[in-house]
Amino acid sequence: xxxxxxxxxxxxxxxxxxxxxxLNTTGHNVANANTPGFSRQEAIFGAMSALxxxxxxxxxxxxxxxxxxxxxxxxxxxxxxxxxLQFRGTNMQLGDASARTxxxxxxxLSFGEPSSSGIxxxxxxxxxxxxxxxSAPEEGSAARTAVIEMANTLAGAFQTVHAQLTRVAAxxxxxxxxxxxxxxDVDIWAQELAQLNRTIAHAVTVGQVPNDxxxxxxxxxxxxxxxxxxxxxxxxxxxxxxxxGGVTLVDPAAAGGYTWPQTLTSRDGKLGALRDLASPTGPxxxxxxxxxxxxxxxxxxxxxLHRAPGGVDFFAPAGTTADRISVVAxxxxxxxxxxxxxxxxDVANAIAQLRNGSINRTYSALVSEVGSVVRRASSAEAIxxxxxxxxxDRRQSVQGVSPDEEMTNMIRFxxxxxASARTxxxxxxxxxxxxxxxxxxxx
Numbered sequence: 522x523x524x525x526x527x528x529x530x531x532x533x534x535x536x537x538x539x540x541x542x543x544l545n546t547t548g549h550n551v552a553n554a555n556t557p558g559f560s561r562q563e564a565i566f567g568a569m570s571a572l573x574x575x576x577x578x579x580x581x582x583x584x585x586x587x588x589x590x591x592x593x594x595x596x597x598x599x600x601x602x603x604x605x606l607q608f609r610g611t612n613m614q615l616g617d618a619s620a621r622t623x624x625x626x627x628x629x630l631s632f633g634e635p636s637s638s639g640i641x642x643x644x645x646x647x648x649x650x651x652x653x654x655x656s657a658p659e660e661g662s663a664a665r666t667a668v669i670e671m672a673n674t675l676a677g678a679f680q681t682v683h684a685q686l687t688r689v690a691a692x693x694x695x696x697x698x699x700x701x702x703x704x705x706d707v708d709i710w711a712q713e714l715a716q717l718n719r720t721i722a723h724a725v726t727v728g729q730v731p732n733d734x735x736x737x738x739x740x741x742x743x744x745x746x747x748x749x750x751x752x753x754x755x756x757x758x759x760x761x762x763x764x765x766g767g768v769t770l771v772d773p774a775a776a777g778g779y780t781w782p783q784t785l786t787s788r789d790g791k792l793g794a795l796r797d798l799a800s801p802t803g804p805x806x807x808x809x810x811x812x813x814x815x816x817x818x819x820x821x822x823x824x825x826l827h828r829a830p831g832g833v834d835f836f837a838p839a840g841t842t843a844d845r846i847s848v849v850a851x852x853x854x855x856x857x858x859x860x861x862x863x864x865x866x867d868v869a870n871a872i873a874q875l876r877n878g879s880i881n882r883t884y885s886a887l888v889s890e891v892g893s894v895v896r897r898a899s900s901a902e903a904i905x906x907x908x909x910x911x912x913x914d915r916r917q918s919v920q921g922v923s924p925d926e927e928m929t930n931m932i933r934f935x936x937x938x939x940a941s942a943r944t945x946x947x948x949x950x951x952x953x954x955x956x957x958x959x960x961x962x963x964x
Contacts, residue, residue, distance in 0.1 A: 524572075524574070528589075529944070530945060530949070530952075531589070531590070532588070532590035533942075533944040533945040534941075534945065535589070535591055535592065536591055536937065536941030537938060537941045538593075539591045539593050540934045540935075540937040540938035541938060542596075543564040543566075543593070543930070543934040544931065544934045544935065547927050547930045547934060548931075550927050551922065551924065551927050551931075554922040554927075558739060558743065559733075559736055560598045560735075560739075560920040561920060561923075562597065562598055562732055563596070563599055564595075564596055564597075565593065565594045565595050566591055567591070567593075568588060568590075568592075569591065569592050571588050572587045572588075572589055573585075574586070574587055596730060598732040598736070599920050600920045601916065601920070604915055604919065608746070608916055609743060609746035611905065612746045612909055613747065613748075613751070614790075614905050614908075615902070615909050616746075616748060616790045616791035616792075616794070618794075618898065618901045618902040618906075619905075620791045620795055620798070621804075622895070622899050622901075622902045624689055624692075624794075624795075624798045624805065625894055625895045625898045626895060627685075627689045628689055628804060628808060628891060629891055629892065629895045630685075631682055631685035631686050632682060632888055634888045639678070640679065640884060641881070641885065643675045643678050644876075644881060646674075646675075647668075647671050647675050648873050648875065649671075649873075650664070650668045650670075650671040651668060651872045651873035652869075652870075652873040653667060654667075654855070654869040655857065655869035655870045655873055658858055658865060658869060665855040668852075669850065672848045676847055676848055679812070679815075679843040679846050680843065680844050682812060682843065683812060683843035684844065686805050686806065686808060687806070690799050690803060690806050691799070693795045693805070694795070696795055697792060697795040697796060700748065706744075707745070707748065707781060708781050710744060711771055711781045714763060714770075714779065715773075715778025715779040716778070717734055717737060718738075718759075718773050719760070721734050722759045722773065724759065726759075742763065746790070747791055748791045749765055749766035749785060749787055749789055749790035749792045749793060750764075750765070750766060750787045750790060751763065758773075760773040761773075766785030766786065766790075767786030804894060808890075811883075812884075812887065813841070813842040815880060815883050815887065816841065816843040819836070819846070819880050820837075820840060820846060823835050823872055824836055826875075827855075827856055827872065829859065830856060830868060832856035832868070833854050833856075835850045835855075836848060836849065836850075837849045856869075
């Protein structure tokens, strides 16, 4: 079988095209070096099918094989699926820890301890006011007015902390509703994932490999992994099915490609933490209930001592929660002693001696536990952040773009392109000699 004189040009042209595509891929990598979720790409070279030639002697057999150049078999996306699984699992735990830490820090700020305006300091001043009254029990003294003023300030502090703890739980519920509601993050990302599924499946059907679209899809799945548990299943046509929070969020077989809203069954990730923080048994409302216990103890003990000599309730007896505690006594009805005798101060002394009793101890234990819980949450978040960073570093070492490596590839492909161009020039010169000078005498 004769060989065309122009075959070498075609072979060198394939080399030019292949190295140009590789250079374009390298340029694409460099341009997206800082694009979130981008996976570096690599042109895969492969030899073209050889041309089978008979031997010149005409003998039968396979004969020789002549190479016909190079082809780019595909553009491969460099990614490690195992590292993706590790990252998403750890990212889910980080989302949980971060949400808890932020909410618990708000709980700690609600108490405002230690400070001069915190309940602990105000309790101390409240007992001080009764001690001052015991020192000056004469009817009409300014000490009675000071007791009422200090009691009102203390009641206001209880009410403020109660309201702030309630607000922390409401904010957690609000954040959960915002993320999972219409036009929330889950809804928007699910819609985009469904659209990407359709586009990728179509591209795969016609023989394309849409690497950039796959990167975008993986980035959205990474973001979902922070919110709750994510599981991804390849359905075989380039599209994927995404399980999210125990329910099927994205399914190519579903109408529209996704189903939302749904009730999540998994309590993992940021959404699981927000649901827990907003629940009646969550930390904010649990600490609020324990604050109510302190308020109820304060009301019961002070009222019992204040009523004993035939006096009136000091605090409203129905106000046994921190949000309802209030002072009903006045400066005129404050009792200092068990009898009307001037100078009697046994009631004021008894109330003052409640200092460092069960009221203070219970409140101090509550504040200590809040601080301990916040420290544990902060420590857990730091550990999870370190794990996520470590896994992401490993993942970037595989899929991330290295400028130094890409520069090396750029030089390598440039040299290959130049060599192919030089081959083409040489062949062109040979053909010029063959066509234009063959048969001329004297050459």
